[in-house]
Amino acid sequence: MILRRPSGITLAVAVLAITFALFFLLPFAGLVWRAVDDPRAREALGDPAVGMALRLSLVTTAVSVTLSLLFGTPVAYLLARRQIPGGAVLDALLDLPIVLPPTVAGVALLTAFGRRGLLGEPIEAVTGLSLPFTAVAVIVAQTFVAAPLYVRAARTGFEAVDPELEAIARTLGASRVHVFRRITVPLARGPLLAGAVLCWARALGELGATLIFAGSLTGRTQTLPLAVVAAFEGGPLGLPGAIALSLVLLGVALILLIALRLVAKRGLA
Amino acid sequence: MRAWPVLVALLVTALLLGGCRSADTAPSSAVSGEVIVSAASSLTEAFADVARAFERQYPGSKVTLNFASSSALATQISEGAPADVFASADEAQMKAVRTDRLAAAPEVFARNRLVIAKPTGSVAITAYGDLAKPGLRIVLAADGVPVDNYTMQSLAAADRAGAFGVDFQARVMANVKSREANVRAALTKVQLGEADAAFVYGTDIASAREVEAVAVPDAYNVATEYLIAPLTGGENPTAGSAFVAFVRGGEGQALLTRRGFTMPPR
Numbered sequence: 455m456i457l458r459r460p461s462g463i464t465l466a467v468a469v470l471a472i473t474f475a476l477f478f479l480l481p482f483a484g485l486v487w488r489a490v491d492d493p494r495a496r497e498a499l500g501d502p503a504v505g506m507a508l509r510l511s512l513v514t515t516a517v518s519v520t521l522s523l524l525f526g527t528p529v530a531y532l533l534a535r536r537q538i539p540g541g542a543v544l545d546a547l548l549d550l551p552i553v554l555p556p557t558v559a560g561v562a563l564l565t566a567f568g569r570r571g572l573l574g575e576p577i578e579a580v581t582g583l584s585l586p587f588t589a590v591a592v593i594v595a596q597t598f599v600a601a602p603l604y605v606r607a608a609r610t611g612f613e614a615v616d617p618e619l620e621a622i623a624r625t626l627g628a629s630r631v632h633v634f635r636r637i638t639v640p641l642a643r644g645p646l647l648a649g650a651v652l653c654w655a656r657a658l659g660e661l662g663a664t665l666i667f668a669g670s671l672t673g674r675t676q677t678l679p680l681a682v683v684a685a686f687e688g689g690p691l692g693l694p695g696a697i698a699l700s701l702v703l704l705g706v707a708l709i710l711l712i713a714l715r716l717v718a719k720r721g722l723a
Numbered sequence: 724m725r726a727w728p729v730l731v732a733l734l735v736t737a738l739l740l741g742g743c744r745s746a747d748t749a750p751s752s753a754v755s756g757e758v759i760v761s762a763a764s765s766l767t768e769a770f771a772d773v774a775r776a777f778e779r780q781y782p783g784s785k786v787t788l789n790f791a792s793s794s795a796l797a798t799q800i801s802e803g804a805p806a807d808v809f810a811s812a813d814e815a816q817m818k819a820v821r822t823d824r825l826a827a828a829p830e831v832f833a834r835n836r837l838v839i840a841k842p843t844g845s846v847a848i849t850a851y852g853d854l855a856k857p858g859l860r861i862v863l864a865a866d867g868v869p870v871d872n873y874t875m876q877s878l879a880a881a882d883r884a885g886a887f888g889v890d891f892q893a894r895v896m897a898n899v900k901s902r903e904a905n906v907r908a909a910l911t912k913v914q915l916g917e918a919d920a921a922f923v924y925g926t927d928i929a930s931a932r933e934v935e936a937v938a939v940p941d942a943y944n945v946a947t948e949y950l951i952a953p954l955t956g957g958e959n960p961t962a963g964s965a966f967v968a969f970v971r972g973g974e975g976q977a978l979l980t981r982r983g984f985t986m987p988p989r
Contacts, residue, residue, distance in 0.1 A: 570916045586917045587860065587900035669862065669901025669912070676902075687904055688794020688816070688867035693802070 482704065489701045494694035499701070503691060506673045507681035508702055514592045514677060515657040521593070522601035522653050527646075530605045531638070534612035548602040556599050560666025563595060567667075591668035592675050596657035603656050607649025611642035647717040655710050658703070678703045755783035758962035759805055761796040762788060763812035763869065763949065764905040765835065765923075768930045769982040770810070776978060777969050784962055792905035793817075794867040800825055800954060807963030810951045810970070812906075813869035817950040829952035832970050833984040835924040837873055837944055839937040840913045847919040851940055852887040854878075854920065855894035862901045862909045862918035870906040873945040874922040881943040910934065926983040948987070 460468075489495045498504065532538045533545055551559055567574045567585045578584045585591045615638050623633045639646065661679040668675040670684060678699055685695035762770045767790050774786035789796070789806065793816035800806055801823050809826055811817040812835075820826045841848050847859055854861065864871040882892035900918065903909040909921040914933045924947065928936045951970055953963040969975045976986055 564915060564917065568915060568917055665904075669917075670865070670903065671899065671901050674900075683904065684865050684902065686795070686798060687792055687865060688798055690866050693798060 485697060485700055485704065488697050492694050492697065494692075495697045495701075498691050498695040498698035501691060501695065501698070503672055503681065504695070504699055504702060507676055507678045507699065508706075510589070510592070510673065510675075511658060511677040511679075511706075514589060514596060515654055517593050518596035518600060518657045519604075519650060519654045521597050522604045522657075523650060526601050526605040527608060530608035531612050531634070533605070534609045535617070548605050551599050551602050552606070556595075556660065556662030557666060559599050560595065560663035563591075563598060563663060563667040567591075567594065586667060587669045587671070587675060589668075589675060592664050592677060595663040595667045596660045599660055599663055600653045600657040604649040604653035607645050607652060608642070611645025611649070612638065614645070615641045644718060648714060651710055651714040651717060655707060655714075658706060658710070678706075753783075754781040754962045754965040756959050756962060757785045757787055758807045758959050758966050759787045759789060759957070760808040760810065760966060761800065761804070761806040762790055762808075762810040763793045763796070764790045764907045765812055765870070765927055766790070766810055766949070767907065769833075769926070769979050769984060772978045772982065773970060773975050776974055777966060780969065780974075781962070781965065784965075786966065792864065792868040794819075794865075794869070795904065800956075803956070805956075805958060806954050807957030807959050808951065808966050809954055810949060811869070812947065812949055813872055814948065814950060815872060816867075816869060817952065820952075820954075825956055826952040826954050829950040830967070830971060831948045831987045832951045832975075833949040833979050834987060835926055835947045835949070835984060837870075837877055837922055837939045837947065838925045838928055839939060840910055840921050840923045840928055840931070840934045841919060841937055842913055842916045843933050843935050845919060848937055850937065851881070851943065853937075854898065855887060855891055857894075857898075859898045860900045860917070860919045861895065861898045862903055862912045862921045863899055864906050864909050864922075865902040865904060868905055869947070870909075870922060870924065871902075873947050876945045877922070877939060877943045880945075884942065929983045949984075 489499075529544070529548075533541055538544070564571060564586065566572050567577075569575065569578055569584045569586065574585060585594065619641070620633050620637055623637050624630070628636070659679060660677070661683065664670075664675070664677060665680060665683070670676045670680045672681075672684075676684065681691075682696050682699045682703070685691035685699060686693065689695065691699070760770065760774070770788055770790075774788055777786055778784055791799070793811040793813060796806075796809060797811070797816040797819045800809060800820050809817065809820055810832070811820075811829075817826065817829045821829070839848065839851065839854070848854065848856070853859065863874060878892040878895055881887060882890075885891075888894075901912065903912060903921075906923050906927060909918075910923050910927050910931055912918040913921045913923075914931060920937070922939075925936070928934060951967050953960060953967050957963045970979075980986065
């Protein structure tokens with residue numbers, strides 16, 4: 455084939471692609487630019503409130519991801535092997551938090567676990583404890599919106615594992631738990647880790663459900679995204695603070711994404 | 724020659740770059756067209772009434788209302804959000820916009836007073852002094868939101884008076900469970916029964932269900948003033964000024980009074 459001058463199609467594709475790339479690049483460039491340009495933004499980076507929000511975000515998301523793995527892994531496996539009655543219903547149910555706006559999730563959580571909620575009211579009557587306005591509520595909100603992402607990825611991963619391999623291991627005398635730990639999980643490692651990282655990223659970005667269900671208080675329930683809103687809406691950190699906090703979130707998200715890429719590579723190897 | 728894909732691509736790009744804002748109709752001396760009003764969230768019902776009356780008075784005009792905390796609105800305006808009028812619930816946020824030279828001279832157009840909202844029938848709080856009771860769940864508006872500034876003034880006054888024991892303000896603040904985006908969001912947490920108490924305006928209670936007021940004693944209450952000003956960066960300055968005049972005029976003031984706002988002495 456002889457190289458010709460670029461055709462109309464090639465040019466059109468190039469223009470569209472460059473426009474699209476700029477659309478995603480410019481907002482991040484703007485954020486970094488404002489952070490570098492505005493000395494108050496750099497100053498805000500050192501504000502204790504930023505550190506508190508970062509710590510709270512890291513701790514709550516770590517717990518949320520752990521809970522998602524603990525409860526989500528068996529569910530994902532059962533769904534993949536279609537061993538449970540009502541599996542289709544559960545499957546659809548787990549898709550809901552992914553599709554619904556997080557604010558709806560927040561309102562729904564209140565109606566269930568709030569002080570006048572289906573479960574929240576009897577629990578408070580018996581124990582005197584209530585969920586809203588606590589770090590536990592932050593974790594509940596994050597897990598509610600983020601765990602389904604892990605379950606979806608894990609399920610796909612488990613489905614890709616040949617049941618024959620598990621069956622053979624069983625005939626060789628391995629227990630079910632042993633087979634799961636030594637055959638199934640290692641074979642599905644890539645998708646499992648990718649799902650966990652996605653779950654973590656989603657939990658880290660959680661805003662709407664947390665704001666409604668857990669409220670927003672510095673050091674207690676105010677995670678990084680909530681701190682951005684509070685700063686932007688006229689809090690003491692102000693707009694420079696919102697930019698500084700956004701930059702911190704961007705940094706954490708980048709680290710997670712790089713981790714995801716590394717995991718994906720090793721999963722293929 | 725396949726030129727159409729290029730044309731389509733260029734057209735799309737042009738639309739993306741240039742079409743973000745539709746062309747406005749030429750400004751005229753007549754009051755017409757869209758007027759964007761950014762107003763404090765406590766004005767939600769009152770300004771909906773005022774907007775309807777304004778549109779009746781000036782056929783061909785259309786009022787677009789944008790409610791949020793005054794502090795959020797001030798940030799939006801400073802960041803170039805389109806608006807013709809700013810109605811702030813305190814002087815500080817109007818000042819912030821004035822400092823950026825984005826608003827004309829503001830005028831006080833209404834007053835309000837602080838009350839404590841509690842869920843109807845709740846016995847967790849029955850008087851101002853109960854705010855410091857250990858275990859009470861209080862929700863306040865976020866830092867910088869006008870109602871929070873007024874709340875802090877009230878608590879500081881009560882603290883100085885010493886009528887409720889030492890460190891009253893600190894003990895109240897220890898009960899704060901959440902900082903909401905604006906006064907209405909704080910009120911919602913009380914309506915839901917999640918919070919036992921929130922500082923709101925008297926007018927907020929009047930338009931809300933499932934809540935009742937606990938009085939803030941006069942000695943610790945605060946004169947809250949609403950300011951309004953046309954914005955210099957607005958697209959429709961004629962209608963913006965007309966809206967400000969309408970709010971300050973007889974009909975506007977009557978509508979505000981009906982919603983429980985009091986009027987500044989002329």
